Amino acid sequence: MTRDVVITGMGVVLPKTRSLDALWHHVGTPGPHVERLSSRIAGSRIDESAIAEALPPRLSRKLDAFTRYALIATQSAIEDAALALDGIDRERCGAFVGNCFGGWRFTERELRHLHGIGPRAVSPFQATSWFPAAPQGQITIVHGLKGFSKTYMADRMSSLVSVASAASLIRRGQLDVAIAGGAESTNTDFVRAALERIAAANGEPDPAESGFQVSEGAVFLVLEDAGHARARGARVYAGLRSFAMRNAPSRPDQYAVDPRVLEGTMRRVLGNLKADIVLPDASGLARVDACEQAALDTVCPGVPALRPKGAYGHAFGAEGALDVVFASLMLHRQQRLPTVPSGDDGADLSSARSGTARDARQAIERILINACAMGGGAGSLLLTKES
Amino acid sequence: MTTSQERIETVVIDAIATSLSADPATINADTQLEDDLGVDSTELIGIIVEIEKALSISLKGLDYAKLKTPADLVAVITKVVRVEEPVA
Numbered sequence: 001m002t003r004d005v006v007i008t009g010m011g012v013v014l015p016k017t018r019s020l021d022a023l024w025h026h027v028g029t030p031g032p033h034v035e036r037l038s039s040r041i042a043g044s045r046i047d048e049s050a051i052a053e054a055l056p057p058r059l060s061r062k063l064d065a066f067t068r069y070a071l072i073a074t075q076s077a078i079e080d081a082a083l084a085l086d087g088i089d090r091e092r093c094g095a096f097v098g099n100c101f102g103g104w105r106f107t108e109r110e111l112r113h114l115h116g117i118g119p120r121a122v123s124p125f126q127a128t129s130w131f132p133a134a135p136q137g138q139i140t141i142v143h144g145l146k147g148f149s150k151t152y153m154a155d156r157m158s159s160l161v162s163v164a165s166a167a168s169l170i171r172r173g174q175l176d177v178a179i180a181g182g183a184e185s186t187n188t189d190f191v192r193a194a195l196e197r198i199a200a201a202n203g204e205p206d207p208a209e210s211g212f213q214v215s216e217g218a219v220f221l222v223l224e225d226a227g228h229a230r231a232r233g234a235r236v237y238a239g240l241r242s243f244a245m246r247n248a249p250s251r252p253d254q255y256a257v258d259p260r261v262l263e264g265t266m267r268r269v270l271g272n273l274k275a276d277i278v279l280p281d282a283s284g285l286a287r288v289d290a291c292e293q294a295a296l297d298t299v300c301p302g303v304p305a306l307r308p309k310g311a312y313g314h315a316f317g318a319e320g321a322l323d324v325v326f327a328s329l330m331l332h333r334q335q336r337l338p339t340v341p342s343g344d345d346g347a348d349l350s351s352a353r354s355g356t357a358r359d360a361r362q363a364i365e366r367i368l369i370n371a372c373a374m375g376g377g378a379g380s381l382l383l384t385k386e387s
Numbered sequence: 388m389t390t391s392q393e394r395i396e397t398v399v400i401d402a403i404a405t406s407l408s409a410d411p412a413t414i415n416a417d418t419q420l421e422d423d424l425g426v427d428s429t430e431l432i433g434i435i436v437e438i439e440k441a442l443s444i445s446l447k448g449l450d451y452a453k454l455k456t457p458a459d460l461v462a463v464i465t466k467v468v469r470v471e472e473p474v475a
Contacts, residue, residue: 057408062429120439124432 005167006386008234009081009222010325011073011181013051014312015044015215018072020080024329027308028338034213034313038192041207043214043313045187062125063138064103066317069218070135070183071142077179078143081222081234085143092175094147095139096166098158098182100317103130104190132317135183135218147175153317155373156281157245158182159219160320160381164243166223176228181220181321198374201253202285211284213313219321221328226386237328239384241366244268250376255288262295262370265380270299275368275382277330278305279323283372284314292370300368308337320371324383327367331385334364390442391471392461399460402437406430416458435460444468 010020015033017023026033037043046069054072055063063071074095078085085093106129113121128134133151140149148169152161159182166178186192195214199207229236248261256262262281278300280292296305308326309315315322326337369381396416404411407424420426426434431454435446438460444467454460 061408120436124429124436128429 003171003173004226005170005223005240006226006229007221007237007240007324007328008224008229009077009079009083010220010237010328011076011078011080012217012219012322012325013046013069013073013076014217014219014315014322015046017217018050018076020325020329023325024337027311027326029311031311033311036208037187037214038189039208040196041192041212041214043186044216046216062129064106064129064134064185065187066099066101066103066105066183066185066216066218067129067135067138069185069216070097070181070220071138073181073183073218073220074139074143074179077181077220077222083177083222083234087232088177090144091146093145093177093179094149094166094169094175095136095145096149096162096178096180097133097136097139097151098160098162098317098320099132099135099151099153100155100158100184101186101191101194102132103134103185104188105185106130108188108190139179143179145179147178154377154379155375156283156314156316156319157371157373157377157379158317158320160243160323160369160371160379161245163221163223163240163321163324164379164381167240167243170223170225176225178223179220180223181218182315182318183218184216184315184317186214186216186316198253199285201251202255202283203287204285210286211289213284213310215309215313215315217315217318219315219318219325221321221324236386238331239386241382241384242269243379243381245377245379248376248378250374252375255283255285255291255372255374256376256378257287257291259291259295259298261376261378262292262372262380263299265378266295266299266368266370269380269382270368273366273382275300275303275366276362276364277327277336277367278303279327279367279369280305280307281370281372282307282309282314288372292372303368304336306337306339308339311339320369320379320381323369323371324381327369327383330364331367331383334385336364390468392465395442395461395464395468395470396457398438398441399457399464402434402441403457406434406437414457416461417456419456420454438464442468
């Protein structure tokens with residue numbers, strides 16, 4: 001059984017962004033959008049006060065920030081899809097989450113309690129708040145989903161993998177509907193310290209002076225079997241056509257710098273097709289981005305490469321899903337994202353050089369998304385316009 | 388240190404209300420923690436820790452399965468604190 005998979009709903013929780021219109025507007029607004037988050041890391045962070053009322057306090061206090069973001073974004077996606085969960089078979093609806101760091105906001109606070117006061121001062125919810133599958137558990141509990149569900153940790157590829165895996169299960173007929181995306185909370189001393197080491201291991205000993213910028217938040221999509229979506233008259237943003245990933249030998253703390261890895265995944269998903277736009281991984285690490293650019297020059301020469309993530313910084317576990325949202329909006333609206341030129345805040349990688357006014361007017365049929373992971377992982381996902 | 392029965396009852400109700408973000412007026416001695424309030428095992432640990440902090444006592448070694456109501460909590464607390472004799 002092979003079925004077509006479409007995106008019918010999208011929800012975002014990002015710095016200064018709670019809606020799809022706000023997202024579109026944000027990336028087109030001249031910055032600077034990023035700030036210095038620590039002495040060595042730049043990026044953007046979510047203002048918690050802006051979402052303080054979004055969840056019941058009894059639930060909220062049990063959760064790390066990344067799970068709160070996930071629940072809010074999931075609710076937005078379900079509402080955007082106009083999906084009545086009571087009307088679907090919840091045994092055939094699952095949750096798929098990408099995450100990289102887990103719940104360090106909660107953990108950091110409780111470690112301070114442990115060492116400053118003692119074991120009895122540690123919240124009992126530490127046990128359930130920290131682990132990367134917490135958003136998956138909460139999404140399935142809150143919405144009563146009983147279908148196959150899974151959490152993926154694959155560094156910056158995490159939510160590209162979660163979306164692709166959900167699509168694969170729908171395509172094979174195991175699910176009709178999936179809530180898929182990613183969540184990340186990076187606004188902690190521990191995570192920033194880890195990111196400094198990652199940047200240094202990949203050639204950027206002073207990341208604040210490089211393009212390596214960090215964001216956080218959650219992005220979730222409602223994926224459906226195309227027939228299921230048609231039957232309920234759902235609006236369709238885009239179709240999920242194909243996904244490929246592979247791995248090249250690389251140190252655990254380093255990204256691959258062999259362009260053939262991404263060339264392989266891009267060729268695999270494109271086949272004989274040509275992408276109209278590429279959303280690159282765009283890590284902000286110069287030597288890693290140079291590798292990706294070399295792969296793009298080989299496989300997608302002259303194709304505009306947009307880098308809207310420059311308006312936020314890289315959201316790691318949520319980034320792949322965010323790129324899927326950017327692509328879906330462009331395919332649905334038939335408009336290029338209004339990214340501001342590089343040099344303002346770096347929101348555009350190469351469209352200024354490879355994109356033209358004619359490109360901007362052309363129909364957008366296919367968008368290719370890339371993502372990479374430490375240890376040599378690389379993935380590509382192809383989205384298509386749906387009529 | 389001695390503590391009045393009334394204070395223990397107030398501390399228990401307040402700890403439950405605080406932990407569940409609930410109105411203390413909706414909770415009484417016989418409210419069923421699980422059936423009426425939906426308290427799960429992790430929340431119960433949090434409630435007990437709140438009580439320990441408020442009364443400066445240790446409640447280690449409790450049989451949590453037997454703690455069904457605020458009255459059950461008050462009963463186990465009175466076994467580990469000296470309760471003031473009521474004024475005649």
